[in-house]
Each structure stands twice: as structure tokens, then as C-alpha cells.
Amino acid sequence: MNFLQLPKIDLHCHLDGSVRPQTVIDLATIQGTAIPSNNVDDIKALMVAPESCPNLNEYLTRFALPVSVMQTEAALERISFELFEDAAKENVKYLEVRFGPQLHRQQGLNFEQIIGSVVKGMRRAEAQYDIKGNYILSIIKVLPKDDINDVIDAGAKFLDKGVVAFDLAASEEPGFCHEYIPYAKYALEKGYRITIHAGEQGVGQNVYDAIALLGAERIGHGIHINNHQQAYDLVRSEAVALETCPSSNVQTKAVESLASHPFGDFYRDGLLVTINTDNRTVSDTTMTKELQLAVEKFNLTEQDYFKIYQISAENSFASDEVKQHLLTFIG
Numbered sequence: 001m002n003f004l005q006l007p008k009i010d011l012h013c014h015l016d017g018s019v020r021p022q023t024v025i026d027l028a029t030i031q032g033t034a035i036p037s038n039n040v041d042d043i044k045a046l047m048v049a050p051e052s053c054p055n056l057n058e059y060l061t062r063f064a065l066p067v068s069v070m071q072t073e074a075a076l077e078r079i080s081f082e083l084f085e086d087a088a089k090e091n092v093k094y095l096e097v098r099f100g101p102q103l104h105r106q107q108g109l110n111f112e113q114i115i116g117s118v119v120k121g122m123r124r125a126e127a128q129y130d131i132k133g134n135y136i137l138s139i140i141k142v143l144p145k146d147d148i149n150d151v152i153d154a155g156a157k158f159l160d161k162g163v164v165a166f167d168l169a170a171s172e173e174p175g176f177c178h179e180y181i182p183y184a185k186y187a188l189e190k191g192y193r194i195t196i197h198a199g200e201q202g203v204g205q206n207v208y209d210a211i212a213l214l215g216a217e218r219i220g221h222g223i224h225i226n227n228h229q230q231a232y233d234l235v236r237s238e239a240v241a242l243e244t245c246p247s248s249n250v251q252t253k254a255v256e257s258l259a260s261h262p263f264g265d266f267y268r269d270g271l272l273v274t275i276n277t278d279n280r281t282v283s284d285t286t287m288t289k290e291l292q293l294a295v296e297k298f299n300l301t302e303q304d305y306f307k308i309y310q311i312s313a314e315n316s317f318a319s320d321e322v323k324q325h326l327l328t329f330i331g
């Protein structure tokens with residue numbers, strides 16, 4: 001299989017985890033921000049998480065440096081453009097990018113400016129390359145909750161104009177969904193689709209709750225339904241798609257190793273699995289690499305891959321028109 005040439009879809013990719021190291025240096029220079037080095041290898045070393053982190057929280061420390069230069073409209077526009085450009089160059093045909101608007105207010109931007117800037121960068125890339133995209137707004141669970149509805153309100157102005165969904169990200173505690181019921185309900189009422197990070201670091205019950213209490217149609221990772229029968233059954237009966245990110249799952253110790261990743265079992269059991277990057281820079285990866293890893297480790301044929309591509313297209317939050325367009329790439 002020619003992994004680079006194959007058409008690809010990435011439904012789970014974080015903007016702040018996918019910044020080019022050279023761009024961090026360029027922006028720090030433009031903005032007069034102090035960073036630890038101007039050498040691209042040094043900066044990359046600070047942005048890439050080790051192959052094996054003690055846990056998800058350690059992995060999450062790698063976002064502070066890129067976030068520090070993502071505080072102006074121009075920086076957000078550029079980083080969004082470059083992510084779509086990088087993805088387009090490896091034949092990603094559709095990309096859903098997520099990010100946490102709450103993290104980008106250090107220099108006084110408001111949520112509308114923040115969201116508007118990343119959408120603008122995406123539109124510029126869509127005009128130049130054969131790629132389409134949408135944004136998902138990730139609420140950061142470790143931050144205060146008092147501005148969550150403001151994020152939802154600001155994003156609602158962009159619904160179906162570049163923004164499609166609501167997510168909860170950052171470290172995962174047991175039972176976290178209970179605290180977010182009113183926010184997810186508000187987002188649903190406004191017209192957002194829902195995907196939630198769950199069953200990554202945390203327990204399978206979180207996946208059950210994300211679907212039953214928050215209305216999740218997709219789950220970020222969802223690995224730990226493998227030891228929670230009720231969650232497994234609910235994922236199946238509700239046809240919830242799982243956004244699997246192989247390299248990231250090994251790095252954060254969501255799984256011991258790729259060999260013990262349940263992806264292959266989930267796929268063969270008919271669950272709706274998809275292959276994604278999570279964080280192109282923090283996980284030092286691309287869709288091409290993740291696809292190759294998945295094909296080789298989970299013994300997938302090209303037919304299997306086309307089936308997974310189809311699952312991604314059908315479970316994307318794209319319009320019906322874009323979904324039809326995506327299906328044309330696999331004949």
C-alpha cells in the first residue's frame with residue numbers, strides 16, 4: 001500500500017499539538033516572546049512528548065510552549081493554515097481540528113476573535129489545497145467553568161460556517177461527565193454535535209456517561225470500553241464512532257503497547273473505529289504514519305482501510321455534500 005498516496009481523513013487532531021516547531025520560533029520573534037532557544041531541533045525536542053510518558057498529564061505539559069505563541073489573531077490564522085497545508089500535502093482530504101479557545105486569551109483576544117482566526121486560516125488553506133475541514137471547540141476540564149457558555153455562544157456564530165462540534169479535553173477523572181451535563185445540553189440546543197475525550201486515561205464508565213449523559217455521537221479514544229461491557233454495548237447500539245490515535249495512545253500509556261491496543265478487536269467486532277493523529281507535533285506523527293502503523297500492527301488489508309475511511313467519512317461532522325465528495329476518493 002502507498003500510505004502517502006492513499007486518501008485520508010483525520011477526525012481527531014489538536015491545533016496546539018500540531019504547530020510546526022519553526023513557526024514557534026518565527027512567532028516568538030515577531031511577537032517578542034521569550035522562548036528557551038532559537039534552534040529548531042531544541043524547540044522540537046521541547047514540543048515532542050517522549051515515546052512513553054508516565055501518564056497523560058505528563059504528555060499534556062508539551063502544549064505550554066506552542067500555546068504561549070498562539071495569543072494573536074495572526075498567529076492563530078497562520079497556525080491553522082499551516083496545519084491544513086501539512087495535512088493536504090499528505091493527501092488528507094478532510095480534517096476536523098479541535099482546540100481550546102479558553103487557552104488563547106492571554107493577550108486579551110475574545111472568543112469570537114479566537115475562533116474567527118482559526119476558521120480564517122482553514123478557509124485560506126481550503127482555497128489553495130484539495131482539503132476540507134471543520135473546527136471542534138474543546139473545553140479544557142482543568143480550567144474554571146464560568147466562561148464555558150461564552151465559548152459556546154461565540155462558536156455558535158460559526159456553526160456550519162467552520163465550527164461543528166463541542167468536546168471536553170485535558171486530564172480525565174472518573175465521573176467527570178456529571179459536572180458538564182448543563183454545558184453539553186446548552187451546546188446541543190445551540191446546534192453543536194458532541195464528541196468527548198473519554199476512556200483514554202480514564203475508565204470505560206466515562207465513555208458510557210459521555211454517551212448517556214452528554215449526548216456524545218463520537219468518543220475520543222474510548223479504549224477502556226474493552227473492560228466495561230455496558231459501555232461497549234452502548235457504543236455498539238448507539239453506533240458511536242471511536243476516534244483512535246495509535247501513537248498518542250502508546251505515549252500516554254492509554255495502552256501498554258500497540259500490540260495490546262484493542263483497535264483490531266474493535267474493528268473485527270464491527271465497532272465504528274477511525275484512525276487519527278491526535279497531535280502531529282507532540283506525538284511526532286502524520287496521518288501517513290498512523291495509517292501505516294495501524295495497517296501493520298492490526299493486520300489490515302487495503303479493503304479494511306477503505307472500510308475505515310468510509311466509517312470516518314460517514315461519522316464526520318461534515319455536511320452531506322462534503323461526505324459525498326469524500327466517498328468519491330474510494331470509488
Ligand SMILES: O=c1[nH]cnc2c1ncn2[C@H]1C[C@H](O)[C@@H](CO)O1
Binds near residue numbers: 014056063103140279
Ligand atoms: O489525547 C488527549 N487527551 C486529552 N486532552 C488532550 C489530548 N491531546 C491534547 N489534549 C488537550 C491539550 C490541549 O491544550 C487541548 C486543546 O487542544 O487538548
Ligand SMILES: [Zn+2]
Binds near residue numbers: 012014169197220278
Ligand atoms: Zn485528543
